Amino acid sequence: MEAGKLPGFLARRLLKAVAVVLAIVICNFFLVHAAPGDPASVMAGQSGAADAVFMEQLRRQFGLDQPLHVQLWIYLKSVLTLDLGFSHRQQMGVAALIMERLPATLLLTGAAFAFAVVGGVTLGALAAQRVGSWADSFITILALTFYATPLFWVGLMLVLVFSVWLEWLPSFGMSSVGAGYEGWAHVWDVAQHLLLPALTLGLFYLAVYARLTRATMLEVQDQDFVKTARAKGVPEGRITRAHVLRNAMLPVITFAGIQAGQLVGGSILVETVFAWPGIGRLAFEALLARDYAVLLGVFFCTSVIVVLFNLATDLLYAIIDPRVEVG
């Protein structure tokens, strides 16, 4: 990579990214408003009592009495100043609501991500090295099982085994509320709560990485430069690490880039089963409640992160594989 090209590349890509994000915001806006019903009707439904005055008060407060294009214009103006708006339903700023959920989400998705990448690549590399052996078959079958099993079922089974039968781990939540743990005791408490949801979320991706790593490594193993290295007498361990694995990493990084983009989005299913207070549930509940501002805010943050991670992935390619140039 030539250092001189980088600033221009970044500037061009960032400009494109802004255009993409804006287009996404506009699409989302119409998509969200296309869902039948509005926040006022949801709140009336939940309150069990309503009159015309109540509906009108709510619609005026939520700004729903304005024409749609005016609402869009108001929203775009606030997004451009990085103000994500206000949830009238929850009486809180959208940015604050998202920030409140972000740590829990990042902890869960980050742990699952790390577990999946490290575990998956390791298992894939082991399988590729011992291709055809019982270990390879075992890993392949394991990966296939995780790949094909629905997430919620894995979650329920883990709960059944580790919470109900063995009583080792808590079945829901992020910490023992009211126990007053401080310092390391708190970390340990959260780790115990984190284990099952992170495993549940990570197992599918672990399978994907394992299969991907195994397949690409097998492909690279037969290439000429590996044979050359072997002929030169490079130790087998070093060949695997420096020659095979490094060259097999590109597809893995592509996939990891995609998964990393979803880190901020959380996972509705896992968060629901384990009562994890993450962003996936925030978005899902906002959808059901037609809390437009919150939903758009989550969409906005997720799209920004996806765009940024795509950019980062492209830069990472160039670092791992010097033949790839940015520009």
Added chain:
Amino acid sequence: MELNRRGLLAATPLLMTVAEAQAQGITPRRGGTLTTMLTPEPPVLQIGVNNQGPTIVIGSKMFEGLLTFSPTLEPIPVLAKSWTISPDGKEYVFRLQENVKFHDGRPMTADDVIFSVMKFHTELAPRARAIFALIDTAEAPDPHTVKFTLKQAFEPFLLMFDVSACGIVPKHLFDGLDYRTAPVVQRPVGTGPFRFAEWQRGNFVRLERFSDYWRPNQPYLDAIIYRIVPDSQSRRLAIETGQAQLTQANDIEPFDVPALRARPNLEVAVNGWEYFSPVSWIELNHRVAPLNDVRVRQALSMAVDRNFIAQRLWFGVGKPATNPVASTTKFHDRNVRIAGFDVRAANALLDAAGFRANAQGVRFTLKHLVLPYGEIWSRLAEYLRQAFRQVGVTLELESTDAGNWARRIGAWEYETSVNFVYQFGDPTLGVERTYVTSNIQRVTFTNTGGYSNPRVDELFARARSVPAAADRQAAFTDVQKILCEEVPQIWLMEMAFPTIHDRRLRNVVTTGLGVHTGFGDVFLAS
């Protein structure tokens, strides 16, 4: 004076619960944290600003009304220690408890009560707005006396002073602000036994003991933690494994109740809903033929086996409805009953009405908007489809989500659905709205079906305005007879919700409001 005595007598149920506990050799124990759940998570915790079921469950720990109600709906003193009603039924005088403090330390006085009634709830809540509009003047002769003078007599007036209808809020933290956006909405301040401590959205709400609470020694618990657990099976697991000690309202699906009943450490109560007494019904849109034909409505009603619904779908949580007024609501007439389950008679009625079955045995087809409030309602819809097939009526199920359901019911864009509303102890407060012509509105929970009968309108109007309970009973008996004859909606069940708790947790359900009370007297036995 006579009513004053009634107020004092009504206080006995609360005393009895403590006495009962002592009779079992258990004196209330101070200390301990109760972990329970809240489903679904409310958007805000300030009652009035939000009046959803879960908001009332948690709000009733932080706020108090002037009164609460026994299972037979007799008033029990809370913030009002006594009250008198003038013989013409227009003047209500409440004497307030004198040593009551809000959680911020300021005393609660008559000013707060008048502000809560005349401004706060009247501005925010549709139900309060409709009833409190009857108040002509509200005065405070002294800081601990409130006098309301009504424009006309209104017999069910007292029922509006429970915390679920009119919790007393601090005037000094709301007056002059927009009530919905006032800062205190995020950290509610009331007079209840528990004060707001912490809310991590999507995770938990923590309430802690209010040490300046006005009832001596109460509350017994140190804290109550409401966990937010969105999945019903996870909630069931939480109570089974002891991670929670109490579930309420919609926490546990009815079909999970039998398994929990079988556990020796848990107690399942289905009482404590007498004040709300929701009755569920098949919601019929009278604008859709042939639902405007009374014979069709009668036939469909006879095609439904309510015992099956109560026993096999709800597993005994709730019981079959016998008429539009729940048996636990005042003025229910037990001698007035809808026609029973009779498929043969239903078929005969439809034949007589000229709805012949075609070659496939189908007389006509109706669409059914499934109530999107959980698995149990989908099961009910499937049962109804089968039941109606017995009388040659095809029910086409449409599913939707809560937002669209409320919109479509409010916009009259449905043929049939299922619906239920709280009755609030009196037909004037909770039943009238579904059947009178003047309440046919394009708003959810009004008379969305569009039923209209001048005689019914007249009887409800009479029951609303006459001061004597006996005269009201006569009008309500007549109205129940007409409604049972004309079947404007097909009533299904007098609903109840299971309150499931660890046996060590005492005094959970002691009034007609069950888990919607302060929990000052609730304690964890060792």
